[in-house]
Amino acid sequence: MQYKIYRFVLLISLLLWLTSCAAQPEAGSVSTVASSSGATAPSNTITAVKVDTLTTDSAAAYWANAPVSTVHTKATEKGKADGPDVNIQAAYDGKNIAMRLEWADTTESNLNKAWTWDGSKFSRSKDLGDRMGVLFPIENNANFSSKGCAGACHNLDADPEKWWMGSESADSRFDLWQWTAASSNPVGQAQDEWMGAQEDPADMESATHSDALKSGGSVSNVNKAKDGPAFMGNDLSASFIITGEQTPIDTSKLTQGAVIPPSILAPWVGSRGDVQAKGVWKDGKWVVVLLRALDTGNDEDLVLTPPKAYPLGVAVFDHIDLVGHTTTADVLTLEWK
Amino acid sequence: MSIIEQPISPYREVKDQTETSSGERATMATWIDERTGLVSANRAFLSWPVPKYVERNLLYSLGGLTLVSLIYQFFSGICLLFYYDPSAEAAYNSVDYITYQAPLGWLVRSIHHYNASAIVILVFLHLLRTFFFSAYKAPREVTWLSGVVLFLITLGFGFTGYLLPWDQKGYWATRVGTEMAGQVPLLGSALAQLMRGGATLGQLTLNRFFVTHVALLPGALVLLLALHLYQHRYHGVAPTISKRGQIRARHSVPYFPNWVIMDVLLGLGLLALLIYLSWHERAPLAFPANPADTDYSPKPEWYFLFLFHLLHYVPGRLEPFLIVVVPLLVIGSMFLLPFLDTGEERRPWRKPVTTAVALFYVAVIIIFTFLGS
Ligand code: HEM
Numbered sequence: 001m002q003y004k005i006y007r008f009v010l011l012i013s014l015l016l017w018l019t020s021c022a023a024q025p026e027a028g029s030v031s032t033v034a035s036s037s038g039a040t041a042p043s044n045t046i047t048a049v050k051v052d053t054l055t056t057d058s059a060a061a062y063w064a065n066a067p068v069s070t071v072h073t074k075a076t077e078k079g080k081a082d083g084p085d086v087n088i089q090a091a092y093d094g095k096n097i098a099m100r101l102e103w104a105d106t107t108e109s110n111l112n113k114a115w116t117w118d119g120s121k122f123s124r125s126k127d128l129g130d131r132m133g134v135l136f137p138i139e140n141n142a143n144f145s146s147k148g149c150a151g152a153c154h155n156l157d158a159d160p161e162k163w164w165m166g167s168e169s170a171d172s173r174f175d176l177w178q179w180t181a182a183s184s185n186p187v188g189q190a191q192d193e194w195m196g197a198q199e200d201p202a203d204m205e206s207a208t209h210s211d212a213l214k215s216g217g218s219v220s221n222v223n224k225a226k227d228g229p230a231f232m233g234n235d236l237s238a239s240f241i242i243t244g245e246q247t248p249i250d251t252s253k254l255t256q257g258a259v260i261p262p263s264i265l266a267p268w269v270g271s272r273g274d275v276q277a278k279g280v281w282k283d284g285k286w287v288v289v290l291l292r293a294l295d296t297g298n299d300e301d302l303v304l305t306p307p308k309a310y311p312l313g314v315a316v317f318d319h320i321d322l323v324g325h326t327t328t329a330d331v332l333t334l335e336w337k
Numbered sequence: 338m339s340i341i342e343q344p345i346s347p348y349r350e351v352k353d354q355t356e357t358s359s360g361e362r363a364t365m366a367t368w369i370d371e372r373t374g375l376v377s378a379n380r381a382f383l384s385w386p387v388p389k390y391v392e393r394n395l396l397y398s399l400g401g402l403t404l405v406s407l408i409y410q411f412f413s414g415i416c417l418l419f420y421y422d423p424s425a426e427a428a429y430n431s432v433d434y435i436t437y438q439a440p441l442g443w444l445v446r447s448i449h450h451y452n453a454s455a456i457v458i459l460v461f462l463h464l465l466r467t468f469f470f471s472a473y474k475a476p477r478e479v480t481w482l483s484g485v486v487l488f489l490i491t492l493g494f495g496f497t498g499y500l501l502p503w504d505q506k507g508y509w510a511t512r513v514g515t516e517m518a519g520q521v522p523l524l525g526s527a528l529a530q531l532m533r534g535g536a537t538l539g540q541l542t543l544n545r546f547f548v549t550h551v552a553l554l555p556g557a558l559v560l561l562l563a564l565h566l567y568q569h570r571y572h573g574v575a576p577t578i579s580k581r582g583q584i585r586a587r588h589s590v591p592y593f594p595n596w597v598i599m600d601v602l603l604g605l606g607l608l609a610l611l612i613y614l615s616w617h618e619r620a621p622l623a624f625p626a627n628p629a630d631t632d633y634s635p636k637p638e639w640y641f642l643f644l645f646h647l648l649h650y651v652p653g654r655l656e657p658f659l660i661v662v663v664p665l666l667v668i669g670s671m672f673l674l675p676f677l678d679t680g681e682e683r684r685p686w687r688k689p690v691t692t693a694v695a696l697f698y699v700a701v702i703i704i705f706t707f708l709g710s
C-alpha cells in the first residue's frame with residue numbers, strides 16, 4: 001500500500017520537475033521581479049585597497065593595483081547634457097583614506113570671478129572655476145543609500161532658484177569634500193563642509209555649512225572702493241595668490257588683459273582643512289587626489305570604519321554654478337579590500 | 338545513620354541506610370545527592386550504555402553537533418540582545434553599532450550569522466542520516482516527528498532573523514516572503530496580514546518577527562528538543578543498517594565519554610571555524626531598508642533560495658499552486674514517512690522507492706539552490 005502512495009508522490013514530483021524545467025520565467029511574477037539579479041553594477045562600487053602609507057601623489061605606485069570604477073555623471077537640470085565619466089580609485093592605510101578622481105575637461109578653469117585689467121580699470125569676470133565634490137551621509141541614511149545624490153537633491157520645483165541640497169531633518173547630515181581648482185587646490189586642500197536641513201528657503205545653499213575653522217582660509221582680494229583688487233601676486237603669471245606672496249596692486253606693472261586672482265589664499269586650519277588635495281590638469285583632463293583621516297575626531301565629519309561599506313556620490317562642476325553641476329546618478333558604494 | 342529521613346518516593350530510590358552510615362566520608366557529592374538526587378541522576382545519564390557502533394562515527398555526531406551549534410546560537414543571540422534595538426528606526430543603527438563599534442560585537446554577530454547557516458546544514462545532514470538509517474521506524478515515530486518540527490523551527494529562526502537588521506537585504510527578502518505567503522489560496526491574505534501586522538512591512542512586522550525569533554521559537558525549540566532527546570533516550574539508538582555495525586552492536590559503551598567526546602571535539606572545531614569565518618569576513622550588513630526603493634532586487638537567505646528560484650520557472654498564475662504544493666509535498670511526506678514506510682526493512686538500497694523519492698527531493702533542493710545562487 002505504502003509503495004503505491006510513494007509511486008504516486010514520485011510521479012507528481014517528476015511532473016512538477018518537468019513542468020518547471022519546460023516553463024519559461026514570466027515577467028511580472030513575484031519571483032522574476034525579485035530575482036532580476038541584485039547587486040549594483042560593479043562600476044558603482046569603489047574598492048579601496050590597503051597600502052602602507054598614503055600620499056596625494058596621483059602617480060603613486062599603489063594606484064596601479066587599485067580597481068578603477070568608471071561612473072557616469074548626469075545633469076541635475078532636465079534636458080541638459082550629461083557630464084563627464086569619472087574614473088575613481090581609493091586606497092587606505094591604518095589612518096587615512098585617499099581617493100583618486102580623473103575626468104575629462106577640455107578647458108582648465110582655475111580662476112573664479114577674477115579681476116581683469118583693461119588698461120584703465122578693473123572689471124570682475126563672471127567666469128567660474130572647475131570644482132568637484134564628494135558627498136557622504138554622516139549618519140546612516142536609507143534614502144541616500146538607495147538613491148545617491150538624488151537623495152540629497154531637491155530639484156523638483158520648476159524654478160531652479162528654489163532648488164536646494166541637504167537633508168530632510170537636522171539629525172541626518174552629510175559630509176561634503178569640495179575641491180575647487182581656483183581656491184582650494186592651490187593650498188593643497190579640498191574644503192571640508194557639511195550639509196544639514198534647509199534653513200532659509202530663499203537661499204539654495206542654506207543647508208550647506210563649512211566645517212569649523214581655527215585659522216587660515218582665504219580673504220577676498222578687493223580694494224576699499226570695491227572696484228578692483230587690493231593686491232597682486234609676486235608672480236603675475238600665477239592663477240592664485242598665497243598669503244605672504246602678494247604686493248599692493250601696482251597697475252603700472254600690468255599689461256592690458258592682465259588677470260588678478262580674486263582671493264588671497266591660505267590653508268584652512270581646523271576641521272575645515274581636514275581634506276588634503278592635489279589636482280593637476282593635463283592633456284584635457286583633471287586628476288585629483290583627496291586624502292583625509294578615516295576618523296578626523298571632528299563632529300562634522302563622517303567616521304570611516306573599514307570594513308563597513310559607505311554610500312557616496314560625486315559631482316563635477318565644469319566651470320559652472322550649482323544648478324549646472326553634474327552628479328553620479330546611482331549611489332556609489334565605497335568598499336574595502 | 339544518614340541525617341536525612343528517607344520517605345518513600347516514586348521518584349527516588351530508597352537508599353540502603355547502612356551504606357551511607359558510619360565510616361563513609363560525607364563528600365560534597367553525597368551531600369548534594371542526598372538532598373537533590375542530581376548526582377546519581379547525572380551518573381546514570383552519563384553512563385547510559387550505547388551500542389559500540391556509535392563510537393567515533395561522524396554520522397552519529399550530527400545530532401549532538403546540531404545541539405552544540407544551537408547552544409552557540411542561543412549564547413550569541415542573547416549577547417546580541419544586549420545591544421539590539423527592535424524598532425524600525427533604531428534596529429539598523431544598533432546592528433551597525435554591534436558590527437563596527439561594540440567591543441567584539443563583530444565576532445558575536447558574525448558567529449550568529451555563520452552559525453545560522455551551520456545549523457541549517459547540520460540539521461539537514463542529521464535528518465538525512467536518520468532517514469537513511471530508517472531511524473524513523475516504529476517505535477521511534479515521535480522522535481522523527483519532533484525532529485521534523487525542529488527542522489521547521491530552525492527554518493523559522495532563519496526567516497525571522499533575516500529581517501531583524503532592517504537592512505535592504507532583509508527588508509526586501511521578507512517583503513517577497515510575505516508576498517509569497519499572501520499568494521496561498523484562500524488563507525493567503527490572512528497569513529500575510531498575520532506575518533506583517535498590516536498591509537505593508539513596518540514596525541509591527543519587526544515586532545512580530547523579533548518576538549517570534551527571540552521568544553516564541555526559542556521556547557518551542559527547547560520544548561521540542563526536550564521531547565526529541567527524551568524519546569531518543571527512551572527508545573535507545575536505532576538498530577544499525579551495516580553488517581559491520583551489527584557485529585559491533587553486540588558490545589555497548591558508556592555514553593560518556595565514548596560518544597560525547599566526539600561531539601565535544603567537533604563542537605570545538607565548529608567554534609574554531611566560526612571564529613575563522615568571522616575574522617575572515619564579518620557578517621554583512623546591507624544599506625538601511627528603504628521601502629520606497631522598488632528597484633532593489635531581493636534575494637533570500639541561501640536556504641530558501643531553491644523555493645524562490647523554483648518560482649522562476651513557473652508561469653505567474655501557477656505560483657500560488659507551487660507555493661503551496663512544494664512545501665506541502667516535502668513537509669507532508671516527512672510527517673507521513675513513519676506511517677507509510679512501516680515495513681521491517683531498514684536498508685535504503687532495499688527500499689528503492691522511498692530512497693528514490695528522498696534523493697529526488699534532495700536533488701531538487703540542491704540543484705535549484707545552485708541555479709538560484
Ligand atoms: C536556530 C537558532 C537561530 C537561528 C537559525 C538564527 C538566525 C538568525 C539570523 C539569520 C539572523 C540575521 C543575522 C544577520 O544579520 O546576519 C539573526 C539575527 C538575530 N538573532 Fe538569531 N537565530 C537563532 C537563534 C537566536 C536566539 C536564540 C536569539 C536570542 C534569544 C537570537 C537573537 C537574534 C538577534 C537579536 C538578531 C539581530 C541581530 C543581527 O541581525 O545580527 N537568535 N538570527
Ligand code: HEM
Nearest residue numbers: 397399400401403404464467472481484485487488574575
Ligand atoms: C534542532 C534540531 C535537532 C537536534 C538538536 C537533534 C538532536 C538529536 C540528537 C542529539 C540525537 C542523538 C544523536 C544522533 O543520532 O545524532 C538525535 C537523534 C535523532 N534525531 Fe534529531 N535533532 C534535531 C533535529 C532532527 C530532525 C530534523 C530529525 C528528522 C526529521 C531528527 C530525527 C532524529 C531521529 C529519528 C533520531 C534517532 C536516531 C537514532 O536512534 O539513531 N532530528 N537528534
